[in-house]
Amino acid sequence: MSSKKLQASDTSGKFMFSLWIAKRYLFSKKSHNAINVISAISAIGVAVGTMALVCVLSVFNGFESVISDMFSAFDPDLKITVTQGKTFDITTPAWQEVKKMKAIDCFTEVIEENALLRFKDKQMPAVIKGVSDDFERMTKIDSIMYDGKFILFDGGFQRAVIGIGIANILGLGAHFIDPLYIYAPKRTSDINLLRPETSFNQVGTFVSGIFAVNQLEYDDQYVIVSLALARDLFEYDSTKVSAIELKLTNLSHQKEIQKQIKNILGPDFQVKNRYEQQESFFKIMKIEKWITYLILCFILLIACFNIIGSLSMLIIEKKEDIRMLRNLGADQRLIKRIFLFEGWLISIIGALLGIILGVVICLLQQHFGFLKLGSGYVLNAYPVIVQFIDLVLVFITVLLMGFIAAYYPVRYIQVDENLRENNMEY
Secondary structure (H helix, E strand, O other): OHHHHHHHHHHHHHHHHHHHHHHHHHHOOOOOHHHHHHHHHHHHHHHHHHHHHHHHHHHHHHHHHHHHHHHHOOOOOEEEEEOOOOOEEOOOHHHHHHHOOOOEEEEEEEEEEEEEEEEOOEEEEEEEEEEOOOHHHHOOHHHHEEEEOOOOEOOOOEEEEEEHHHHHHHOOOOOOOOOEEEEEEOOOOOOOOOOHHHHEEEEEEEEEEEEOOOOHHHHOOEEEEEHHHHHHHHOOOOOEEOEEEEEEOOHHHHHHHHHHHHHHHOOOEEEEEHHHHOHHHHHHHHHHHHHHHHHHHHHHHHHHHHHHHHHHHHHHHOHHHHHHHHHOOOOHHHHHHHHHHHHHHHHHHHHHHHHHHHHHHHHHHHHHOOOEOOOOOOOOEOOOOOOHHHHHHHHHHHHHHHHHHHHHHHHHHHHHHHOOOOOOOO
Protein backbone atom coordinates (compact mmCIF):
# COMPACT_ATOMS: atom_id res chain seq x y z
CA MET A 1 0.00 0.00 0.00
CA SER A 2 2.82 2.38 0.88
CA SER A 3 4.60 1.69 -2.44
CA LYS A 4 1.46 2.66 -4.33
CA LYS A 5 1.21 5.91 -2.36
CA LEU A 6 4.86 6.69 -3.08
CA GLN A 7 4.30 5.97 -6.77
CA ALA A 8 1.22 8.22 -6.87
CA SER A 9 3.09 10.94 -5.01
CA ASP A 10 6.00 10.66 -7.43
CA THR A 11 3.66 10.90 -10.44
CA SER A 12 1.93 13.94 -8.94
CA GLY A 13 5.26 15.55 -8.23
CA LYS A 14 6.46 15.03 -11.80
CA PHE A 15 3.20 16.47 -13.10
CA MET A 16 3.49 19.63 -10.99
CA PHE A 17 7.19 19.96 -11.82
CA SER A 18 6.45 19.75 -15.56
CA LEU A 19 3.67 22.31 -15.24
CA TRP A 20 5.90 24.66 -13.23
CA ILE A 21 8.69 24.56 -15.80
CA ALA A 22 6.16 24.99 -18.65
CA LYS A 23 4.81 28.16 -16.99
CA ARG A 24 8.35 29.44 -16.50
CA TYR A 25 9.15 28.86 -20.16
CA LEU A 26 5.91 30.53 -21.29
CA PHE A 27 6.22 33.73 -19.28
CA SER A 28 10.01 34.04 -19.05
CA LYS A 29 12.00 36.24 -21.38
CA LYS A 30 13.53 34.27 -24.26
CA SER A 31 16.85 34.98 -25.91
CA HIS A 32 15.07 35.31 -29.25
CA ASN A 33 12.22 37.83 -29.12
CA ALA A 34 10.58 36.12 -32.12
CA ILE A 35 9.53 33.23 -29.86
CA ASN A 36 7.65 35.63 -27.57
CA VAL A 37 5.98 37.24 -30.59
CA ILE A 38 4.95 33.90 -32.12
CA SER A 39 3.60 32.69 -28.75
CA ALA A 40 1.56 35.88 -28.39
CA ILE A 41 0.26 35.56 -31.97
CA SER A 42 -0.66 31.94 -31.26
CA ALA A 43 -2.69 32.91 -28.18
CA ILE A 44 -4.38 35.79 -30.04
CA GLY A 45 -5.21 33.52 -33.00
CA VAL A 46 -6.78 30.96 -30.68
CA ALA A 47 -8.67 33.74 -28.86
CA VAL A 48 -10.10 35.15 -32.10
CA GLY A 49 -11.20 31.69 -33.28
CA THR A 50 -12.74 30.93 -29.90
CA MET A 51 -14.54 34.27 -29.84
CA ALA A 52 -15.96 33.59 -33.31
CA LEU A 53 -17.24 30.18 -32.21
CA VAL A 54 -18.95 31.64 -29.13
CA CYS A 55 -20.58 34.46 -31.11
CA VAL A 56 -21.78 32.31 -34.01
CA LEU A 57 -23.24 29.58 -31.77
CA SER A 58 -24.97 32.26 -29.67
CA VAL A 59 -26.50 33.85 -32.80
CA PHE A 60 -27.86 30.47 -33.89
CA ASN A 61 -29.32 30.03 -30.40
CA GLY A 62 -30.93 33.45 -30.70
CA PHE A 63 -32.53 32.72 -34.07
CA GLU A 64 -33.76 29.33 -32.84
CA SER A 65 -35.36 30.97 -29.80
CA VAL A 66 -37.03 33.70 -31.87
CA ILE A 67 -38.45 31.23 -34.38
CA SER A 68 -39.54 28.91 -31.59
CA ASP A 69 -41.42 31.80 -29.96
CA MET A 70 -43.12 32.57 -33.27
CA PHE A 71 -44.19 28.96 -33.67
CA SER A 72 -45.35 28.83 -30.05
CA ALA A 73 -47.71 31.72 -30.79
CA PHE A 74 -49.44 29.52 -33.37
CA ASP A 75 -48.70 25.93 -32.36
CA PRO A 76 -50.29 24.30 -29.30
CA ASP A 77 -48.42 22.66 -26.44
CA LEU A 78 -49.68 19.27 -27.66
CA LYS A 79 -51.40 18.34 -30.90
CA ILE A 80 -53.31 15.08 -31.31
CA THR A 81 -54.04 13.62 -34.74
CA VAL A 82 -55.19 10.25 -36.00
CA THR A 83 -52.51 7.86 -37.32
CA GLN A 84 -54.56 6.78 -40.33
CA GLY A 85 -57.28 8.75 -42.05
CA LYS A 86 -58.32 12.40 -41.67
CA THR A 87 -60.96 12.67 -38.97
CA PHE A 88 -61.98 10.93 -35.77
CA ASP A 89 -64.83 10.91 -33.25
CA ILE A 90 -64.26 12.73 -29.95
CA THR A 91 -67.26 11.26 -28.12
CA THR A 92 -65.55 7.99 -27.20
CA PRO A 93 -64.84 7.13 -23.51
CA ALA A 94 -61.10 7.57 -24.08
CA TRP A 95 -61.62 11.15 -25.21
CA GLN A 96 -63.89 11.88 -22.28
CA GLU A 97 -61.08 10.71 -20.01
CA VAL A 98 -58.61 13.04 -21.76
CA LYS A 99 -60.98 16.00 -21.40
CA LYS A 100 -61.21 15.44 -17.64
CA MET A 101 -57.43 15.57 -17.10
CA LYS A 102 -56.53 18.34 -14.66
CA ALA A 103 -53.26 19.01 -16.47
CA ILE A 104 -55.17 20.30 -19.54
CA ASP A 105 -56.00 23.99 -19.40
CA CYS A 106 -57.52 24.34 -22.87
CA PHE A 107 -59.09 21.74 -25.22
CA THR A 108 -59.50 23.05 -28.77
CA GLU A 109 -61.24 21.19 -31.57
CA VAL A 110 -59.74 21.68 -35.04
CA ILE A 111 -60.70 20.85 -38.61
CA GLU A 112 -58.00 21.27 -41.28
CA GLU A 113 -58.67 20.75 -44.98
CA ASN A 114 -57.48 22.10 -48.32
CA ALA A 115 -59.71 24.51 -50.20
CA LEU A 116 -59.69 27.14 -52.94
CA LEU A 117 -59.74 30.86 -52.18
CA ARG A 118 -61.15 33.54 -54.48
CA PHE A 119 -60.99 37.26 -53.96
CA LYS A 120 -62.30 39.31 -56.89
CA ASP A 121 -60.45 37.91 -59.93
CA LYS A 122 -57.62 36.20 -58.02
CA GLN A 123 -57.55 32.57 -56.87
CA MET A 124 -55.20 30.35 -54.90
CA PRO A 125 -55.23 27.09 -52.88
CA ALA A 126 -54.97 27.28 -49.09
CA VAL A 127 -55.35 25.30 -45.88
CA ILE A 128 -58.53 26.13 -44.01
CA LYS A 129 -58.18 25.73 -40.26
CA GLY A 130 -61.48 25.74 -38.39
CA VAL A 131 -61.02 26.26 -34.65
CA SER A 132 -63.32 26.36 -31.63
CA ASP A 133 -63.88 29.50 -29.58
CA ASP A 134 -61.04 28.87 -27.13
CA PHE A 135 -58.30 28.94 -29.81
CA GLU A 136 -57.33 32.51 -28.95
CA ARG A 137 -56.91 31.55 -25.28
CA MET A 138 -54.87 28.48 -26.19
CA THR A 139 -52.35 30.32 -28.39
CA LYS A 140 -50.64 33.71 -28.45
CA ILE A 141 -52.19 34.63 -31.77
CA ASP A 142 -52.51 38.30 -30.75
CA SER A 143 -48.71 38.58 -30.57
CA ILE A 144 -48.31 37.73 -34.28
CA MET A 145 -51.19 39.81 -35.67
CA TYR A 146 -49.87 42.01 -38.47
CA ASP A 147 -53.09 43.89 -39.18
CA GLY A 148 -56.61 43.91 -37.73
CA LYS A 149 -57.83 41.71 -34.88
CA PHE A 150 -58.44 38.03 -34.28
CA ILE A 151 -62.21 37.80 -34.75
CA LEU A 152 -63.91 34.75 -36.28
CA PHE A 153 -67.53 35.72 -35.70
CA ASP A 154 -68.84 39.19 -34.91
CA GLY A 155 -72.42 38.18 -34.18
CA GLY A 156 -73.65 38.80 -37.70
CA PHE A 157 -70.99 37.68 -40.18
CA GLN A 158 -68.39 34.93 -40.35
CA ARG A 159 -64.86 36.29 -40.28
CA ALA A 160 -61.48 34.90 -41.31
CA VAL A 161 -57.90 35.57 -40.21
CA ILE A 162 -55.37 34.93 -42.99
CA GLY A 163 -51.59 34.68 -43.32
CA ILE A 164 -49.69 37.66 -44.63
CA GLY A 165 -48.50 35.67 -47.65
CA ILE A 166 -52.08 34.98 -48.72
CA ALA A 167 -52.95 38.64 -48.19
CA ASN A 168 -50.11 39.70 -50.50
CA ILE A 169 -51.03 37.21 -53.22
CA LEU A 170 -54.75 38.07 -53.22
CA GLY A 171 -54.30 41.78 -52.51
CA LEU A 172 -56.33 41.55 -49.31
CA GLY A 173 -56.38 43.68 -46.19
CA ALA A 174 -58.19 43.62 -42.89
CA HIS A 175 -61.78 44.91 -42.96
CA PHE A 176 -62.08 45.00 -46.75
CA ILE A 177 -65.74 45.32 -47.74
CA ASP A 178 -65.42 42.68 -50.49
CA PRO A 179 -65.87 39.10 -49.26
CA LEU A 180 -63.35 36.29 -49.50
CA TYR A 181 -64.93 33.18 -51.03
CA ILE A 182 -63.85 29.68 -50.05
CA TYR A 183 -64.60 26.63 -52.20
CA ALA A 184 -64.37 22.96 -51.20
CA PRO A 185 -65.51 19.80 -53.04
CA LYS A 186 -68.74 18.23 -51.76
CA ARG A 187 -68.07 15.04 -49.86
CA THR A 188 -71.58 13.65 -49.93
CA SER A 189 -72.41 13.94 -53.64
CA ASP A 190 -70.89 12.99 -57.00
CA ILE A 191 -69.14 15.39 -59.33
CA ASN A 192 -71.47 16.96 -61.90
CA LEU A 193 -69.52 17.12 -65.16
CA LEU A 194 -72.21 19.20 -66.88
CA ARG A 195 -72.25 21.81 -64.14
CA PRO A 196 -68.97 21.39 -62.18
CA GLU A 197 -69.60 24.51 -60.10
CA THR A 198 -72.43 22.65 -58.34
CA SER A 199 -69.91 20.07 -57.09
CA PHE A 200 -68.39 22.59 -54.69
CA ASN A 201 -69.53 24.05 -51.41
CA GLN A 202 -69.07 27.80 -51.24
CA VAL A 203 -68.95 30.17 -48.28
CA GLY A 204 -68.27 33.88 -48.16
CA THR A 205 -66.43 35.50 -45.30
CA PHE A 206 -64.79 38.80 -44.46
CA VAL A 207 -61.18 39.21 -43.38
CA SER A 208 -60.86 40.61 -39.87
CA GLY A 209 -57.12 40.21 -39.40
CA ILE A 210 -53.78 39.17 -40.89
CA PHE A 211 -51.13 37.22 -38.97
CA ALA A 212 -47.41 36.87 -39.70
CA VAL A 213 -45.41 33.91 -38.37
CA ASN A 214 -42.65 34.64 -40.92
CA GLN A 215 -42.71 31.03 -42.11
CA LEU A 216 -44.00 30.12 -45.56
CA GLU A 217 -45.66 27.03 -44.14
CA TYR A 218 -48.13 29.26 -42.28
CA ASP A 219 -48.10 32.71 -43.86
CA ASP A 220 -48.65 31.48 -47.43
CA GLN A 221 -51.10 28.69 -46.67
CA TYR A 222 -53.30 29.12 -43.60
CA VAL A 223 -56.73 30.70 -43.25
CA ILE A 224 -58.27 30.50 -39.77
CA VAL A 225 -62.07 30.37 -39.56
CA SER A 226 -64.62 29.32 -36.98
CA LEU A 227 -65.23 25.62 -36.40
CA ALA A 228 -68.89 26.01 -37.41
CA LEU A 229 -67.94 27.49 -40.79
CA ALA A 230 -65.39 24.74 -41.43
CA ARG A 231 -67.91 22.02 -40.59
CA ASP A 232 -70.48 23.51 -42.98
CA LEU A 233 -67.90 23.92 -45.72
CA PHE A 234 -66.43 20.41 -45.49
CA GLU A 235 -69.67 18.67 -44.43
CA TYR A 236 -68.43 17.23 -41.14
CA ASP A 237 -70.62 16.11 -38.25
CA SER A 238 -70.47 17.95 -34.95
CA THR A 239 -68.58 15.02 -33.38
CA LYS A 240 -65.86 14.82 -36.04
CA VAL A 241 -62.53 16.69 -35.95
CA SER A 242 -59.19 16.34 -37.72
CA ALA A 243 -57.08 17.35 -34.70
CA ILE A 244 -57.24 18.28 -31.05
CA GLU A 245 -54.93 21.00 -29.75
CA LEU A 246 -54.14 21.24 -26.06
CA LYS A 247 -52.78 23.90 -23.77
CA LEU A 248 -51.26 22.54 -20.56
CA THR A 249 -51.43 24.10 -17.13
CA ASN A 250 -47.76 23.30 -16.46
CA LEU A 251 -45.23 22.79 -19.25
CA SER A 252 -42.65 21.34 -16.89
CA HIS A 253 -44.63 18.07 -16.88
CA GLN A 254 -45.20 18.03 -20.63
CA LYS A 255 -43.42 14.72 -21.29
CA GLU A 256 -45.33 12.90 -18.57
CA ILE A 257 -48.68 14.28 -19.77
CA GLN A 258 -47.84 13.46 -23.39
CA LYS A 259 -47.01 9.88 -22.44
CA GLN A 260 -50.17 9.59 -20.33
CA ILE A 261 -52.39 10.76 -23.20
CA LYS A 262 -50.70 8.30 -25.57
CA ASN A 263 -51.47 5.48 -23.16
CA ILE A 264 -55.12 6.54 -22.91
CA LEU A 265 -55.75 6.95 -26.66
CA GLY A 266 -53.64 4.02 -27.84
CA PRO A 267 -51.58 3.52 -31.03
CA ASP A 268 -54.28 4.92 -33.33
CA PHE A 269 -53.35 8.49 -32.37
CA GLN A 270 -50.22 10.66 -32.53
CA VAL A 271 -49.49 13.11 -29.71
CA LYS A 272 -46.86 15.68 -30.69
CA ASN A 273 -45.24 18.46 -28.69
CA ARG A 274 -44.17 21.78 -30.24
CA TYR A 275 -40.76 20.49 -31.27
CA GLU A 276 -42.24 17.39 -32.91
CA GLN A 277 -44.81 19.49 -34.76
CA GLN A 278 -41.94 21.40 -36.42
CA GLU A 279 -39.36 18.61 -36.20
CA SER A 280 -38.00 18.93 -39.74
CA PHE A 281 -37.50 22.69 -39.40
CA PHE A 282 -35.65 22.48 -36.08
CA LYS A 283 -33.52 19.60 -37.38
CA ILE A 284 -32.44 21.76 -40.33
CA MET A 285 -31.52 24.58 -37.94
CA LYS A 286 -29.47 22.18 -35.80
CA ILE A 287 -27.67 20.85 -38.89
CA GLU A 288 -26.86 24.39 -40.04
CA LYS A 289 -25.56 25.25 -36.57
CA TRP A 290 -23.21 22.28 -36.32
CA ILE A 291 -21.99 22.57 -39.94
CA THR A 292 -21.03 26.17 -39.16
CA TYR A 293 -19.39 24.95 -35.96
CA LEU A 294 -17.28 22.43 -37.91
CA ILE A 295 -16.23 25.07 -40.47
CA LEU A 296 -15.11 27.41 -37.68
CA CYS A 297 -13.30 24.51 -36.01
CA PHE A 298 -11.18 24.07 -39.14
CA ILE A 299 -10.35 27.78 -39.06
CA LEU A 300 -9.49 27.47 -35.36
CA LEU A 301 -7.27 24.48 -36.12
CA ILE A 302 -5.33 26.57 -38.64
CA ALA A 303 -4.91 29.26 -35.96
CA CYS A 304 -3.60 26.60 -33.57
CA PHE A 305 -0.84 25.70 -36.05
CA ASN A 306 1.02 28.78 -34.82
CA ILE A 307 1.62 26.78 -31.65
CA ILE A 308 3.70 24.32 -33.69
CA GLY A 309 6.08 27.06 -34.76
CA SER A 310 6.27 28.53 -31.27
CA LEU A 311 7.06 25.17 -29.63
CA SER A 312 9.52 24.14 -32.32
CA MET A 313 11.55 27.29 -31.80
CA LEU A 314 11.32 26.94 -28.02
CA ILE A 315 12.56 23.33 -28.15
CA ILE A 316 15.53 24.42 -30.26
CA GLU A 317 16.33 27.25 -27.84
CA LYS A 318 16.02 25.02 -24.76
CA LYS A 319 18.10 22.11 -26.05
CA GLU A 320 20.77 22.82 -23.40
CA ASP A 321 18.08 22.74 -20.71
CA ILE A 322 16.81 19.44 -22.10
CA ARG A 323 20.32 17.95 -21.97
CA MET A 324 20.74 19.22 -18.40
CA LEU A 325 17.42 17.71 -17.30
CA ARG A 326 18.44 14.35 -18.79
CA ASN A 327 21.73 14.47 -16.94
CA LEU A 328 19.83 15.18 -13.73
CA GLY A 329 17.72 12.05 -14.26
CA ALA A 330 14.62 13.37 -15.98
CA ASP A 331 13.08 10.74 -18.22
CA GLN A 332 11.77 11.33 -21.71
CA ARG A 333 8.14 11.43 -20.57
CA LEU A 334 8.78 14.32 -18.16
CA ILE A 335 10.61 16.40 -20.78
CA LYS A 336 7.91 15.70 -23.33
CA ARG A 337 5.25 16.71 -20.81
CA ILE A 338 6.92 20.07 -20.17
CA PHE A 339 6.59 21.23 -23.77
CA LEU A 340 3.15 19.64 -24.14
CA PHE A 341 1.98 21.71 -21.18
CA GLU A 342 3.59 24.75 -22.77
CA GLY A 343 1.41 24.33 -25.87
CA TRP A 344 -1.64 23.63 -23.77
CA LEU A 345 -1.11 26.77 -21.69
CA ILE A 346 -1.09 28.85 -24.87
CA SER A 347 -4.37 27.19 -25.90
CA ILE A 348 -5.93 27.69 -22.47
CA ILE A 349 -4.97 31.37 -22.36
CA GLY A 350 -6.36 31.88 -25.87
CA ALA A 351 -9.54 29.92 -25.07
CA LEU A 352 -10.28 31.83 -21.86
CA LEU A 353 -9.58 35.17 -23.49
CA GLY A 354 -11.74 34.26 -26.50
CA ILE A 355 -14.64 33.03 -24.34
CA ILE A 356 -14.56 36.21 -22.23
CA LEU A 357 -14.48 38.44 -25.33
CA GLY A 358 -17.22 36.37 -27.02
CA VAL A 359 -19.52 36.57 -23.98
CA VAL A 360 -18.92 40.32 -23.62
CA ILE A 361 -19.71 40.92 -27.31
CA CYS A 362 -22.88 38.81 -27.06
CA LEU A 363 -24.05 40.66 -23.95
CA LEU A 364 -23.44 44.01 -25.64
CA GLN A 365 -25.38 42.81 -28.69
CA GLN A 366 -28.26 41.69 -26.45
CA HIS A 367 -28.56 45.06 -24.74
CA PHE A 368 -27.60 47.51 -27.50
CA GLY A 369 -28.05 45.60 -30.80
CA PHE A 370 -25.01 47.00 -32.59
CA LEU A 371 -25.22 44.54 -35.51
CA LYS A 372 -28.42 45.28 -37.45
CA LEU A 373 -30.31 42.90 -39.72
CA GLY A 374 -31.52 45.66 -42.02
CA SER A 375 -34.99 46.54 -43.25
CA GLY A 376 -37.58 43.93 -44.12
CA TYR A 377 -36.92 41.67 -41.12
CA VAL A 378 -38.98 41.00 -38.02
CA LEU A 379 -36.02 41.90 -35.79
CA ASN A 380 -33.88 45.00 -35.99
CA ALA A 381 -30.69 43.35 -34.73
CA TYR A 382 -29.15 39.88 -34.61
CA PRO A 383 -30.58 37.92 -31.66
CA VAL A 384 -28.02 36.23 -29.40
CA ILE A 385 -28.39 33.80 -26.51
CA VAL A 386 -25.29 32.52 -24.71
CA GLN A 387 -25.66 28.95 -23.46
CA PHE A 388 -23.29 27.51 -20.87
CA ILE A 389 -23.15 24.15 -22.67
CA ASP A 390 -21.83 25.92 -25.79
CA LEU A 391 -19.06 27.58 -23.77
CA VAL A 392 -18.03 24.22 -22.33
CA LEU A 393 -18.07 22.66 -25.81
CA VAL A 394 -15.94 25.47 -27.26
CA PHE A 395 -13.43 25.23 -24.38
CA ILE A 396 -13.07 21.45 -24.80
CA THR A 397 -12.71 21.87 -28.58
CA VAL A 398 -9.90 24.40 -28.17
CA LEU A 399 -8.10 22.18 -25.64
CA LEU A 400 -8.32 19.20 -27.99
CA MET A 401 -6.98 21.20 -30.93
CA GLY A 402 -4.28 22.70 -28.72
CA PHE A 403 -3.19 19.20 -27.72
CA ILE A 404 -2.99 18.11 -31.38
CA ALA A 405 -0.99 21.19 -32.32
CA ALA A 406 1.37 20.82 -29.32
CA TYR A 407 1.94 17.10 -29.74
CA TYR A 408 3.29 17.45 -33.29
CA PRO A 409 6.57 19.26 -32.42
CA VAL A 410 6.91 17.57 -29.00
CA ARG A 411 7.03 14.08 -30.47
CA TYR A 412 10.39 14.85 -32.11
CA ILE A 413 11.93 14.92 -28.66
CA GLN A 414 11.13 11.22 -28.49
CA VAL A 415 12.74 10.69 -31.88
CA ASP A 416 15.87 12.46 -30.60
CA GLU A 417 16.05 10.02 -27.65
CA ASN A 418 15.61 6.95 -29.84
CA LEU A 419 18.45 8.03 -32.09
CA ARG A 420 20.58 8.82 -28.98
CA GLU A 421 21.84 12.04 -30.51
CA ASN A 422 23.36 14.81 -28.46
CA ASN A 423 21.98 17.58 -30.66
CA MET A 424 18.41 18.08 -31.75
CA GLU A 425 17.86 17.96 -35.49
CA TYR A 426 14.82 19.36 -37.25
